[in-house]
Amino acid sequence: MKKSFIISIGFGTWKNQLWFMGDNENSAFEKAKKSLPDFSADCTNSHDFFSRVCSHFESHGFLRIQK
Numbered sequence: 001m002k003k004s005f006i007i008s009i010g011f012g013t014w015k016n017q018l019w020f021m022g023d024n025e026n027s028a029f030e031k032a033k034k035s036l037p038d039f040s041a042d043c044t045n046s047h048d049f050f051s052r053v054c055s056h057f058e059s060h061g062f063l064r065i066q067k
Contacts, residue, residue: 004065005029009053014046018053020062032060 003024008017022029036056043049054064 005062007033007053007057009050011040011043011046011049016050018050018057019065020057021065022062028060029062032057032062035060 001024002021003026005020005022005026006017007020008015010016020029036053039049039052043052058064
């Protein structure tokens with residue numbers, strides 16, 4: 001069974017919530033959150049930051065869903 005997960009992210013003054021769908025295991029999502037690198041130092045804008053965060057969660061088996 002799949003479950004939705006939400007994370008709030010921010011880059012400078014830009015803020016957003018991302019929704020992901022993944023296996024019904026909260027520990028896998030928490031592990032992905034804890035291993036999220038600090039992309040802010042390497043990003044030049046919020047779009048780059050957003051893309052890197054999405055790619056990180058997708059590499060851990062979570063699909064981004066539009067809400």
